[in-house]
Amino acid sequence: xxxxxxxxxxxxxxxxxxxxxxxxxxxxxxxxxxxxxxxxxxxxxxxxxxxxxxxxxxxxxxxxxxxxxxxxxxxxxxxxxxxxxxxxxxxxxxxxxxxxxxxxxxxxxxxx
Amino acid sequence: xxxxxxxxxxxxxxxxxxxxxxxxxxxxxxxxxxxxxxxxxxxxxxxxxxxxxxxxxxxxxxxxxxxxxxxxxxxxxxxxxxxxxxxxxxxxxxxxxxxxxxxxxxxxxxxxxxxx
Numbered sequence: 001x002x003x004x005x006x007x008x009x010x011x012x013x014x015x016x017x018x019x020x021x022x023x024x025x026x027x028x029x030x031x032x033x034x035x036x037x038x039x040x041x042x043x044x045x046x047x048x049x050x051x052x053x054x055x056x057x058x059x060x061x062x063x064x065x066x067x068x069x070x071x072x073x074x075x076x077x078x079x080x081x082x083x084x085x086x087x088x089x090x091x092x093x094x095x096x097x098x099x100x101x102x103x104x105x106x107x108x109x110x111x112x
Numbered sequence: 113x114x115x116x117x118x119x120x121x122x123x124x125x126x127x128x129x130x131x132x133x134x135x136x137x138x139x140x141x142x143x144x145x146x147x148x149x150x151x152x153x154x155x156x157x158x159x160x161x162x163x164x165x166x167x168x169x170x171x172x173x174x175x176x177x178x179x180x181x182x183x184x185x186x187x188x189x190x191x192x193x194x195x196x197x198x199x200x201x202x203x204x205x206x207x208x209x210x211x212x213x214x215x216x217x218x219x220x221x222x223x224x225x226x227x228x
Binding site: 035094099106 | 144146148154155156158161163202204206215216217218219220221
């Protein structure tokens with residue numbers, strides 16, 4: 001299994017600002033994934049991040065709103081840009097893919 | 113594309129009674145199947161998964177699930193629940209691909225409420 005940490009664990013932000021969430025894994029992994037869990041809802045895949053290439057975004061998510069970096073095999077960031085209250089969610093980092101999927105503890109974001 | 117349906121948004125059960133949480137999926141290709149649990153204000157924890165082989169899968173905390181290909185179902189069961197099982201349960205699928213690089217598609221979740 002993989003141990004995943006996320007920073008920050010929670011934040012309260014003002015609308016119009018941006019927040020960058022960090023995801024650190026204790027081992028080298030090929031694929032990293034970012035999910036969003038809106039209040040009382042299920043998890044939705046935002047994008048898949050492969051080291052050395054552009055992230056692949058799911059329908060309904062765009063790079064301008066959720067830019068992702070993947071500088072090496074143990075680290076990724078997700079930025080939530082120009083935030084609105086609708087962006088208030090838990091954002092989760094995940095590693096693996098296919099048969100093995102491990103999740104970080106999540107970042108709880110509240111936008112006022 | 114694949115989809116997951118959890119028909120019951122909420123399931124109330126008395127303590128020590130059996131429970132079944134239903135999950136059906138749709139996919140044009142073979143899938144891996146998962147059940148995750150999310151306790152209040154906590155992260156996701158893997159309960160069990162089906163990859164191949166025996167259709168009855170045993171997981172942690174006394175849970176088990178049975179894969180039924182003909183009915184495209186993966187229902188979760190526990191013979192006797194405890195107060196501590198109160199949580200949100202998510203069924204999820206990942207498609208079987210050679211690259212192994214696929215994320216999960218989740219159902220909407222079932223809130224299991226254990227009543228004393």
